[in-house]
Amino acid sequence: PLADLDRLVADLAAGGTLIFAHRVRLLVAHRAGDEAQRRAAEAQVAAVDEDRAELTLSVKERDDFFTTFFVSTWSPYVTKAAARIGIGPTGVTMVSVAFAVAAAVLFGVGGRPALVAGAVLLYLGFVLDCVDGQLARYTRHFSAWGGWLDTMADRFKEYVVYAGLGYGATHAGFRYGWALALAAMTLQTVRHMTDTWYGALHDEAARRPKVVTGDAGGIGGKLNAASTRVQADTGSVSYWLKRTVVFPIGERWALIALAAALFGPLVALCAVLVWGTLAFAYTGALRTLRARWMRVPVLTTVDTGLHRDDGLLTRGMPTGRRPLGSALVAALGAAALLAWALWAVHDGDGPPSWAVIVALVLLLGAAQGARAPHAGALDWLVPAALRAAEYLFAIAVGVAGRAPAWLIFGYVLVLTLHHYDLTARLEKRQSAPPLHAATLGWEGRSFLLGIALIAGIVSIALATLGTYLLVVFVASVVLAWVVLPARARGGAPSPG
Numbered sequence: 001p002l003a004d005l006d007r008l009v010a011d012l013a014a015g016g017t018l019i020f021a022h023r024v025r026l027l028v029a030h031r032a033g034d035e036a037q038r039r040a041a042e043a044q045v046a047a048v049d050e051d052r053a054e055l056t057l058s059v060k061e062r063d064d065f066f067t068t069f070f071v072s073t074w075s076p077y078v079t080k081a082a083a084r085i086g087i088g089p090t091g092v093t094m095v096s097v098a099f100a101v102a103a104a105v106l107f108g109v110g111g112r113p114a115l116v117a118g119a120v121l122l123y124l125g126f127v128l129d130c131v132d133g134q135l136a137r138y139t140r141h142f143s144a145w146g147g148w149l150d151t152m153a154d155r156f157k158e159y160v161v162y163a164g165l166g167y168g169a170t171h172a173g174f175r176y177g178w179a180l181a182l183a184a185m186t187l188q189t190v191r192h193m194t195d196t197w198y199g200a201l202h203d204e205a206a207r208r209p210k211v212v213t214g215d216a217g218g219i220g221g222k223l224n225a226a227s228t229r230v231q232a233d234t235g236s237v238s239y240w241l242k243r244t245v246v247f248p249i250g251e252r253w254a255l256i257a258l259a260a261a262l263f264g265p266l267v268a269l270c271a272v273l274v275w276g277t278l279a280f281a282y283t284g285a286l287r288t289l290r291a292r293w294m295r296v297p298v299l300t301t302v303d304t305g306l307h308r309d310d311g312l313l314t315r316g317m318p319t320g321r322r323p324l325g326s327a328l329v330a331a332l333g334a335a336a337l338l339a340w341a342l343w344a345v346h347d348g349d350g351p352p353s354w355a356v357i358v359a360l361v362l363l364l365g366a367a368q369g370a371r372a373p374h375a376g377a378l379d380w381l382v383p384a385a386l387r388a389a390e391y392l393f394a395i396a397v398g399v400a401g402r403a404p405a406w407l408i409f410g411y412v413l414v415l416t417l418h419h420y421d422l423t424a425r426l427e428k429r430q431s432a433p434p435l436h437a438a439t440l441g442w443e444g445r446s447f448l449l450g451i452a453l454i455a456g457i458v459s460i461a462l463a464t465l466g467t468y469l470l471v472v473f474v475a476s477v478v479l480a481w482v483v484l485p486a487r488a489r490g491g492a493p494s495p496g
Contacts, residue, residue, distance in 0.1 A: 025056075025057060025061065026048070026053035026056055026057060027048060027050070027053055027057070028041065028044045028045045028048055030044070054138055055076050055079065055080055055138055056076065057137070058076065058079060058133075058134040058135070058137040058138035059072045059075070059076060059134055060072070060133075062234065063250075064243050064244065064248040064249075064250045064251060065240050065243060065244045065250070065251070066244075066250035066251050066253075066254045067130060067248075067250040070250075070254070071126065071127050071130050071250065072130065075127055075130050075131050075134060076134065078127065078128070078131050079131050079134040079135050079138055080138075082131060082135050083135060083138060083139055087135075088135070088139075088141060089132040089133070089135045089136040089139075089141055089146050089150075090132075090145075090146055090149060092128050092131050092132040092135055093128075093129075093132045093146075093149055093150055093153050094153075095128055096125045096126075096128035096129045096131075096132065096153065096157065097125075097153050097156065097157055099121045099122070099124055099125030099128065100121075100122065100125040100157035100158075100160060100161055101157075101160055102118075102121050103118040103119070103121040103122040103125060103161060103164065104118070104160045104161045104163060104164030104165075105118075105164060106118030106121065106164070107161065107164035107165050107167075107168045107260055107265050107268075108163075108164040108165075108167040108168045108171065108265075109168070110168050110171055110172055110264075110265070115260050115261050115264065115265075116261045118164070118257075118260060118261075119256075119257035119258065119260055119261035120257075122161065122253055122256060122257045122260075123253070123254070123257050125157065125253075126249075126250065126253045126254075129150075129153075129154060129157070129249075132146075132150060133150065144428060144430070145481050147424075147428060148421075148424050148425075148428065148481070151420065151424045151427075152417065152420055152421065152424065154249065155189075155192075155416065155417070155420050156417065158188070158249070158252070158253075159185050159188075159413055159416065161256060162181040162184050162185050162269070162272075163181055163406075163409060163413075164265075165177070165180075165181060165256070165260065165265040165268050165269050166178040166179075166180060166181025166182070166265070166269065166405075166409065167181075167265075167406070168264070168265035169181075169264070169265040169266040169269060170405070172264065172265065172266065174266050177265065177266065177269070178405030178406060178408070178409055179405065180266070180269040180270065180273065181269060181409060182395055182405075182408065182409050182412060183273055184269055184272050184273055184276065185409070185412060185413065185416065186388070186391045186392070186395070186412065187273065187276050187277065187280065188252075188276060189387060189391070189416045189419065189420075190280075190384050190387055190388045190391075191276065191279070191280050191283075192420070192423070193383050193384035193387050193419070193423065194280075194283075194284065194287070194380075194381060194384045196383075196423040196426060196427065197298065197299075197380040197381070197383055197384065198287050198291070198380060199427070200298050200302070200380065200426065201291060201294065201296050201298040201380045204296050204298045204301055205294050205296045245279060245282060246279050246282070246283050247275050247276055247278075247279035251275075252272060252275075252276075255268070255271055255272060255275065256268050256271075256272060259271045288378060291377050291378055291380065292377045292378065294377070295377050296377075297373075297374065297375035297376065297377075297379065298379075298380050299374030299375070299379050299380060299382065300373060300374060300375050302426065303432070304370070304374050305370060306422065306432050306436070307383055307422055307423075307426055308370060308382060308383055308386055308442075309383075309386065309418075309419065309422060309439070309441060309442050310367070310370050310441050310442070310443070311439075311440050311441015311442065311443055311444040311445075312437075312441065312444070313364075313367060313441065313443050313444060313447075314367040314370045314441055314442075314443050315370065315371075315441075317367050317368055317370055317371060318368075318371070319371040319372055320368035320369045320370070320371065320372045321369065321372045322369055322372070323366075323369030323370070323372050323374050323376075323379060323382050324369075324376060324378055324379050324381055324382050324385065325369075326365050326366040326368060326369040327366045327369065327381075327382050327385035327386050327389065328385050329362055329365065329366070330362055330363045330364075330365060330366040330385070330386070330389035331385050331386075331388040331389040331392065332362075333358070333359045333362030333363060333389075334359055334362075334363060334388075334389045334390075334391075334392035334393035334396060335392050336359065337351065337355060337356065337359035337392075337393065337396040337400075338392050338393075338395055338396035338399065340355055340396075341396045341397075341399040341400040342399055344400070345399055345400065345402065350400045350401075350402075351400050353454050356397075356400070356450055356453055356454060357450070357454075359393065359396070359450075360393075360446065360447065360450040363389055363390075363393055363443070363446050364443055364446070364447065366385075366386060366389065366443075367443050369382075386442055387419055387442075389442075389446075390415065390442045390445065390446055391412055391415065393446050393449070393450075394408070394411060394412060394415070394445075394446070394449055394462075395408055395412065397449045397450065397452070397453045397458055397462075398411070398458060398462060400453055400458070401452070401453050401456070401457075401458025401459065402458070402459075403458045403459040403462050404459065407459060407462050407463060407466075408462065410462075410466055411462045411465070411466040414466050414469045414470045414473065415445075415469070417470075417473055418439060418469060418473055421433055421473070421476075421477075433476040433477075433480055434476050434479040434480050434484065435472050435475055435476040435479065436476070438472050439469060439472055439473075445465065445469075448461060448465060449461055449462070449465070
């Protein structure tokens with residue numbers, strides 16, 4: 001049997017399968033070469049409390065500072081209790097969503113008791129967010145549906161909390177509470193898009209190690225070596241600083257809870273924006289240097305049009321060049337229009353039609369790079385740049401058209417759900433959503449909003465288009481996770 005196992009591993013390696021060494025924790029694993037070794041190994045296996053070991057192993061070995069020391073120290077007890085009473089990972093996820101929504105409502109209500117109660121609920125909701133994954137690992141109840149739902153629920157919970165904070169800040173007398181909430185959601189989504197694609201770049205580098213031809217002595221190589229050393233030294237201060245400075249979800253939720261309870265919604269939103277911006281600048285700069293060193297054209301190995309979220313107009317464009325440059329120009333044009341709209345509306349006016357047309361032309365100009373090879377060292381930034389361009393343009397249109405702030409927030413929230421669906425599918429190596437073509441693409445949606453601004457029907461357009469996209473998203477989820485799997489099985493509909 002050992003010889004067969006060795007032969008199997010050798011065949012897998014010869015076929016190009018990536019093989020990683022994984023350290024065995026708590027459980028026992030030995031290669032027994034004779035009868036005495038076999039008996040000794042069996043005795044060691046029998047001495048292990050397997051249930052306790054599996055519960056401990058359900059906690060991630062490496063997690064962020066707040067999660068490691070303020071959640072994972074007691075969340076396994078919740079995991080054990082959930083397993084005993086028969087609640088599945090999906091049920092825990094739904095309870096976590098309910099806690100976050102309740103926290104958002106309390107943040108919106110305001111008042112010290114409500115803010116403190118909201119902070120407590122937010123913390124407990126995050127604990128349950130960790131428990132659902134631990135429960136899946138502990139009970140071995142894994143499913144593609146559960147993984148997708150966990151990803152989508154995390155983002156929905158966070159952005160609903162932003163909405164509660166934005167409403168609470170506005171209700172407390174700050175004029176731009178919703179604007180801060182929109183800025184926080186846009187910043188975090190663009191950050192996540194870069195996280196996803198940088199992860200895809202690393203995966204591609206692992207699949208094609210020979211492509212990594214950068215100078216090991218260059219700054220990118222030195223940064224890569226330094227990062228590897230820090231990651232290996234798990235007990236050092238530098239290790240925890242590196243994991244904390246990037247502002248992961250545990251630290252975000254902890255900061256929101258503490259800032260809201262102690263100082264209020266306005267301070268909580270400002271704190272998230274400041275730390276988030278610094279983290280984005282830090283990770284963006286380092287990743288750019290490392291990506292130029294790795295030289296891996298990650299976007300050449302995926303469906304570029306799908307993950308750019310291109311519509312029919314963009315997919316029909318002739319082949320252009322420099323996709324990143326055109327996407328960045330589109331984002332800058334949208335940002336300029338937003339700045340103009342904020343300034344003009346403050347003075348009781350709005351940006352002229354020609355300014356809207358110029359920004360829209362710059363935005364649509366990013367379409368010319370859709371069919372160009374995305375082979376540049378930094379082209380993994382294209383999807384994030386397009387997301388920033390579309391969100392900023394939509395916000396600018398809403399501001400210029402004097403649409404209600406909550407309506408603008410709701411529209412962008414629907415867009416983020418659609419885009420997180422695409423990134424979740426990328427991470428799980430899944431195909432496009434069933435109704436993806438019906439979402440019109442980033443350029444189609446932006447074109448409609450630009451025309452609506454010129455026509456003076458921005459609020460109607462945001463409400464109609466947002467509702468339409470939400471209906472398409474829900475229908476696509478039902479088709480992807482219920483109807484189509486049921487047809488494939490020939491049985492009753494059931495997610496996962």
